[in-house]
Amino acid sequence: MATENKLSDKLLKSLSGKPSEKQLIMADGRGLSIRVSKAGGVSFVFYYRTGGRTSPPVWLTLGRYPDMSLANARKVRDQCREWLAMHLDPRNQIKIEAKRSMRPVTIKDAIMYWYDNHAITARKEHEYLIKRFDKHIFPYIGNMSIEESKLHDWLTCFDRIKKKAPVMSGAIFLDVKQALRFCRVRQYISCDPLGDIGVNYVGRSSGIRDRVLDVKETADVWSFSFGNNLLNIASAVNQRMFVLCMAFGCRQREARLSTWSEWDFENWIWTVPKEHSKNGEAIVRPVPVGIRQWITNLHAATKRSDFIIGVEFSRAGVTSAANRICKRLGHDKSGLWCIHDFRRTFSTTLNDMGADPYIIELLLGHKIKGVAGVYNKSRHLNKKLKVLNMWVSYLNALAGFNNNVAELNKEVV
Incomplete structure (x- = not known):
């Protein structure tokens, strides 16, 4: 083991201010050294690499002696080693610490540090987080120093949200709590x-949630969305979203962000790219026969748009529309449903109908665990199509539609 603490205050005093013929470097241990200039200036430097032995070395100047004592230099060295253990570059962290010492870290600073360094890559959908913070947190306590903030300040802020939206208040709290924990672990606060x-x-x-639409509710939603042939009317965006999410059991994000480049009309396949998939893998779904004419008509109506539903629809817009239509259909007596409940209805009903549970999980876009998920890479297109055809036929029967959907969904001019 390398010897530590080789240097001493007596040695540093003897070197400081004494000119020499050449520059000297003397090690103290664990990456800390001193650099002595020809003029006799003594600086503490920390030696490290950020990418293993093959990466170029970094000589980071920590401070000058005697402005920085040997004891303090060793403390900074130990701190640098802790940062490296967390895969943080000491050069960046020292700048952050210096900036923080000049200006206290505010609540907004801390939350944005988490957002920029974690949420923006860890969350598939993260834009709505900033909108929540801008509305509910930043205007009230955003400029307050983290160090000076009291629990009372936070509770007052959340009580304001809780009065109208207790679930929203709880969701924001969990995000803020994660943000502060992230900042503390990274020693930003x-x-x-x-x-x-x-x-x-x-x-x-x-x-x-355990909300599953009953038979009547399922029939009402399918009749409202698939039976109303309003493909060239702006208000039909909700119907389009409902048809896609109900027919495929897909997530609202997959339907909302879908573009026509994902749709193969020759083979009638919809491939959700991994960027839009929650599990990080592409989801391949065949298009059931019962909605192909509807998809064809939709393409004629929205092919000039980037999105197949015709407009860029926000997550909040989807939630608001679902709540509004749930009430309009009189379904809110059993509790408001959301579009995600369509997936639970899709899975529950198909399982009750005897469909293959493995195929249902693939259609839902769930990651298959265990050996099967590692080795079985089949797309099972024929089995998926069989299940989806059965499901759409069931929906049409519930709503009293003739399964000759080509006739039902005549193109609207």
Whole structure:
């Protein structure tokens, strides 16, 4: 093991201010050294690599002696080694620490640090987070120093949200709590004022939903969305979203962001790219026969748009539309459904109908666990098509539609 703490204050004093013929470098241990200039200036430097032995070495100047003592230099060295263990570059972290010492880190600074360094890559959909913070957090406590903020300040802020939207308050709280924990672990902040409280203090957790549309509700939704032939009317965007999510059991994000480049009309296949997929893998679904004419008509109506539904639709817009239509159809007596509940209805009903559970999971876009997920790369297109054809026929029967959908969905001029 390499010897540590080779240097001493006595040695540094003897070297400081003493001119020499050449520059000297003397090691203290664990990456810390001193660099002595020809003029006798003594600087503490930290030696490290960021990418293993093959990466170029970095000589990071920590400070000058005697402005920085040997004891403090060793503390900074140890801190640098901790950063490296967390895969953080000491050069960047020292700048962050210096900036923080000049200006206190605000609540907005901390949340945006988490957003820029984690949420923006870890969350498939992250834009709505900023809108929430801009509306509910930043105007009230965003400019407050993290170090000076008190639990009372946070609770007052969340109580304001909870009065009208307790579930929203709980969701924002969980995001903020994750943000502060991320900042503390990365040593961007040193305290966590929310560390001792849970979501029940500030709102209500959304919990695990179990809403499955019953037979009548399913028939109503399919009749409303698929039976109304309004493909060239702006208000039909909701119907388009409902048809896609109900017919395929897909996530609203997959339908909302879908473009015509994902659709193969020759083989009648819809491929959701991995960028839009929650599991990070492409999802391949055949188009059931019962909606192919509807898809053809939709293409004629929206082919000039980037999105197959015709417009860029936000996540919040989808949620708002679903709530509004649920109430219009009189389904809210059993609790508001959301578009994600279509997936649960899709899975539950198909399983009750005897469809292959493995194929249902593939259609839902779930990642298959275990050996099957590693080795079985078949797309099972024929089996998927059989299940989807059965499902769309079932929906048409519920709504009282003739399964000759080409006749039902005549193109609207």
